[in-house]
Amino acid sequence: MREVAIIGVGMTKWGELWEKSLRDIYVETALLALEDAGIDKVDSMYVGSMSSGLFVGQEHIASLLADYLGQANIPSSRIESACASGGLALRLGYLEVASGVSDVVLVGGIEKMTDVSGHEATYALGTAADQEYEGYHGMTFPGLYALIARAHMEKYGTTREQLAMVAVKNHHNGSKNPLAQFPFQITVDSVLNSVMVADPLRILDCSPITDGAAAVVLYPAEMVKKKDKPMVKITGSGHATDTIALSSRKDITWLEAVYKAAKQAYKEANKGPKDIDIIEVHDCFTIAEICVLEALGIVEKGKGGDAVEEGMTSLKGKIPVNASGGLKAKGHPVGATGVAQVVEIVKQLQGNAGERQVKKARVGLAQNMGGSGGSSVVHIFERE
Amino acid sequence: MTTPSRYWREIPQRYRLEANKCKNCKTIFFPPRLVCAECKKRDLVAIKLAEQGEIITYTIIRVPPRQFVDQAPYAVGIVKLDDGVNLMGQIVDCEFEDLKIGIRVKIEFRKIFDEGESGILCYGYKFVPE
Amino acid sequence: MEGIVGYGACIPRNRIKVEEIAKVWGADAPSYKRGLMLEEKSVPSPDQDTITMSVEATKNALKRAPIDPKEIGAVYVGSESHPYAVKPSGTVLAEAIGATPEVHTADFEFACKAGTEGMYVALNLVKAGEIKYGLAVGADTSQGAPGDALEYSAAAGAAAFIFGKENVVAEAVDTYSYMTDTPDFWRREYQYYPQHGGRFTGDPAYFKHIIGAGKGIMEKAGMKPSDFNYVIFHQPNGKFPFRVGKMLGFEKKQIEPGWLVSKLGNTYSGSSPLGLTATLDISEPGDKILIVSYGSGAGSDAFIFEVTDRIKEVKDLAPRTRELLDKNRNYLEYGEYAKFRQKIKKAD
Numbered sequence: 001m002r003e004v005a006i007i008g009v010g011m012t013k014w015g016e017l018w019e020k021s022l023r024d025i026y027v028e029t030a031l032l033a034l035e036d037a038g039i040d041k042v043d044s045m046y047v048g049s050m051s052s053g054l055f056v057g058q059e060h061i062a063s064l065l066a067d068y069l070g071q072a073n074i075p076s077s078r079i080e081s082a083c084a085s086g087g088l089a090l091r092l093g094y095l096e097v098a099s100g101v102s103d104v105v106l107v108g109g110i111e112k113m114t115d116v117s118g119h120e121a122t123y124a125l126g127t128a129a130d131q132e133y134e135g136y137h138g139m140t141f142p143g144l145y146a147l148i149a150r151a152h153m154e155k156y157g158t159t160r161e162q163l164a165m166v167a168v169k170n171h172h173n174g175s176k177n178p179l180a181q182f183p184f185q186i187t188v189d190s191v192l193n194s195v196m197v198a199d200p201l202r203i204l205d206c207s208p209i210t211d212g213a214a215a216v217v218l219y220p221a222e223m224v225k226k227k228d229k230p231m232v233k234i235t236g237s238g239h240a241t242d243t244i245a246l247s248s249r250k251d252i253t254w255l256e257a258v259y260k261a262a263k264q265a266y267k268e269a270n271k272g273p274k275d276i277d278i279i280e281v282h283d284c285f286t287i288a289e290i291c292v293l294e295a296l297g298i299v300e301k302g303k304g305g306d307a308v309e310e311g312m313t314s315l316k317g318k319i320p321v322n323a324s325g326g327l328k329a330k331g332h333p334v335g336a337t338g339v340a341q342v343v344e345i346v347k348q349l350q351g352n353a354g355e356r357q358v359k360k361a362r363v364g365l366a367q368n369m370g371g372s373g374g375s376s377v378v379h380i381f382e383r384e
Numbered sequence: 385m386t387t388p389s390r391y392w393r394e395i396p397q398r399y400r401l402e403a404n405k406c407k408n409c410k411t412i413f414f415p416p417r418l419v420c421a422e423c424k425k426r427d428l429v430a431i432k433l434a435e436q437g438e439i440i441t442y443t444i445i446r447v448p449p450r451q452f453v454d455q456a457p458y459a460v461g462i463v464k465l466d467d468g469v470n471l472m473g474q475i476v477d478c479e480f481e482d483l484k485i486g487i488r489v490k491i492e493f494r495k496i497f498d499e500g501e502s503g504i505l506c507y508g509y510k511f512v513p514e
Numbered sequence: 515m516e517g518i519v520g521y522g523a524c525i526p527r528n529r530i531k532v533e534e535i536a537k538v539w540g541a542d543a544p545s546y547k548r549g550l551m552l553e554e555k556s557v558p559s560p561d562q563d564t565i566t567m568s569v570e571a572t573k574n575a576l577k578r579a580p581i582d583p584k585e586i587g588a589v590y591v592g593s594e595s596h597p598y599a600v601k602p603s604g605t606v607l608a609e610a611i612g613a614t615p616e617v618h619t620a621d622f623e624f625a626c627k628a629g630t631e632g633m634y635v636a637l638n639l640v641k642a643g644e645i646k647y648g649l650a651v652g653a654d655t656s657q658g659a660p661g662d663a664l665e666y667s668a669a670a671g672a673a674a675f676i677f678g679k680e681n682v683v684a685e686a687v688d689t690y691s692y693m694t695d696t697p698d699f700w701r702r703e704y705q706y707y708p709q710h711g712g713r714f715t716g717d718p719a720y721f722k723h724i725i726g727a728g729k730g731i732m733e734k735a736g737m738k739p740s741d742f743n744y745v746i747f748h749q750p751n752g753k754f755p756f757r758v759g760k761m762l763g764f765e766k767k768q769i770e771p772g773w774l775v776s777k778l779g780n781t782y783s784g785s786s787p788l789g790l791t792a793t794l795d796i797s798e799p800g801d802k803i804l805i806v807s808y809g810s811g812a813g814s815d816a817f818i819f820e821v822t823d824r825i826k827e828v829k830d831l832a833p834r835t836r837e838l839l840d841k842n843r844n845y846l847e848y849g850e851y852a853k854f855r856q857k858i859k860k861a862d
Binding site: 118119120122123126131132133134135136137138139140142143146147148150151154195196197198199200201243245246247248252 | 385386390394398414415421440441442443444445446447448449450451452453455458460461462470471472473474480485496497506508
């Protein structure tokens with residue numbers, strides 16, 4: 001398998017984009033990535049999207065978007081793994097270039113979530129859970145993470161304040177990201193006083209409903225001509241699944257899919273948790289960031305809350321997590337998230353992250369996750 | 385949300401807690417499986433779940449999906465039944481303040497939701513503190 | 515000899531007091547309490563209905579009857595608040611207890627007498643040798659129109675009886691039914707609340723039929739009031755059972771064990787059946803029990819049971835009726851009660 005580089009990235013401002021349709025958002029973003037890469041024709045495309053069907057009534061978007069992007073007749077695939085759709089699209093695009101099947105692969109992610117009501121969006125997100133044995137009983141996506149949060153708090157003593165600190169940190173970072181949906185700071189108090197969604201999680205523990213897209217262009221590293229920016233390569237890729245029903249898990253507080261995907265990525269990259277300089281994790285809810293830190297091996301089981309409280313994962317900390325603002329401040333257009341994480345890591349490794357630049361970042365990791373941990377994709381990136 | 389045939393198909397599980405158990409490694413599956421997720425063998429025997437257990441985690445849903453708008457807020461949790469199987473369901477007939485990890489509950493047959501004013505009535509199991 | 519093999523009750527835990535209802539409508543609570551001999555009534559939670567209560571009552575009956583549900587040959591649910599207008603309650607119950615598919619199922623309806631109606635049919639199928647065991651449930655989540663006198667008493671509950679010839683807990687000595695066409699209380703299709711004939715529901719309705727059935731069965735069986743240890747009458751309010759009992763020649767102490775209405779309300783098709791389960795709970799071998807139901811429209815079913823030795827073994831195999839009535843009560847204010855009973859609904 002040959003090495004794969006990321007030669008272009010694209011992302012536009014995320015938020016409630018009333019004027020723009022799913023097609024508009026995707027094409028605008030993908031064109032930016034192509035421009036950044038200096039490419040105008042791609043060999044194949046992978047698009048991550050959790051549920052264009054439920055949100056805008058449109059399936060078959062891989063073909064639709066290839067057409068609207070002006071890439072007639074290319075092989076194009078829509079990848080779905082709930083909220084890990086984007087990360088999984090990246091993995092499949094990576095494998096297609098690495099295997100030699102294609103040279104130029106465009107990987108994008110898109111979700112247009114605001115054309116339906118809040119209840120419909122809640123329902124659509126809830127389809128990541130087991131419909132007959134979780135959804136049937138009135139469970140929601142925040143509800144699943146609330147179950148995990150309570151169990152984690154009971155087992156390890158993680159506190160309500162530590163959960164709030166995750167949101168505060170991510171908003172602090174997000175306030176430095178011009179493309180973020182919520183580029184402003186918040187306080188622990190504002191989190192603790194925000195309206196309850198599913199006890200103990202409040203609205204400020206939860207990532208928002210967002211419209212947005214992100215895109216990257218993959219290319220064989222050996223074919224990259226000298227450029228003005230340092231080359232960033234994908235050096236590790238891992239993918240694992242788990243039961244989607246929380247009640248079928250052996251340990252509700254442990255994300256086995258993240259652990260296994262990370263293990264695979266670490267092995268391929270010949271790296272360990274200690275070698276990572278910067279991480280983008282899937283903070284769909286504050287508790288998720290804490291559990292992911294543990295499953296990635298960044299901290300011991302149960303110590304995720306302490307790590308956030310001690311500042312280990314802040315922008316100036318030992319290992320900055322979610323310098324982009326994370327899902328919480330940047331937004332969470334479901335299918336796009338996994339790809340946006342990659343956009344951030346590439347910008348950081350190339351010294352292009354503006355006010356939120358983490359100095360001397362050489363090795364980055366992006367972790368994307370579906371549902372309550374039913375799937376996870378982990379990638380490791382290195383700057384030459 | 386469900387449809388008449390999807391609802392009807394799960395009746396043995398929703399009404400009677402019918403599960404199955406791997407003859408080889410004794411793992412219990414609910415709903416029943418064709419292949420054991422632990423040892424991959426395909427020899428499973430029909431059993432019924434225990435009807436009592438203890439709460440291992442819970443939450444109170446305050447922002448519900450459309451079907452449950454009239455019910456919110458309501459408590460949902462995961463209960464470890466006395467046969468070791470974890471089951472998710474609503475916890476009813478108690479004050480939210482009295483909910484705690486570890487309290488014992490038993491299963492009761494209740495209405496879960498209805499498909500609006502004219503759709504089918506969907507029944508199943510809920511947990512009631514003992 | 516055929517009779518009751520297992521019995522069980524289900525009573526929701528929510529209650530609302532007469533004072534709470536009277537407060538909202540500006541009515542005089544003490545006079546309602548005195549006039550109806552009623553203090554509070556049960557209120558079903560939004561997730562409880564005739565079907566769910568039937569299932570729970572039957573599960574309790576199965577705890578007392580050592581039978582395989584597959585041997586139940588008939589499942590009958592009598593109610594005036596079946597959840598569907600068209601689709602049986604009985605099939606959900608039969609499916610939930612595992613009696614399907616080889617079973618006869620029907621839903622019965624006859625105002626408050628639908629429960630004993632099912633009991634009459636199930637018992638006689640067993641007697642005729644057609645089925646080995648028969649299940650009959652009387653259950654209701656009745657509604658009273660807001661501000662109407664019936665609002666104070668319309669309550670919810672269920673009682674289930676399994677009939678058979680083996681391991682009988684109470685032998686069915688005799689039955690008698692007394693029916694006429696009497697429009698004392700009715701509900702037209704598409705109407706949400708029932709209507710009634712005011713004082714017409716008394717002498718020509720309740721009293722005439724209960725006395726007719728009571729006298730009829732005692733004559734048929736060659737028995738008199740003093741031969742009975744206990745008697746249960748349909749309980750639309752606290753006063754009527756004592757008055758009709760006196761008219762038939764019964765004493766207060768025979769009526770009291772099965773008299774639940776002051777704390778339960780009128781559970782309609784569950785009313786006299788729950789009185790019977792409560793009486794069985796405290797009965798002794800050899801006790802003779804008379805139950806006379808009443809359903810508007812109108813008619814009464816009467817049964818005479820004689821308790822066997824087996825009562826001692828089964829009484830506490832499931833919760834007693836009074837335990838369900840007294841334990842774990844949750845008092846509601848009128849607003850929550852109105853929401854639970856869907857008298858007010860959230861806008862779509």
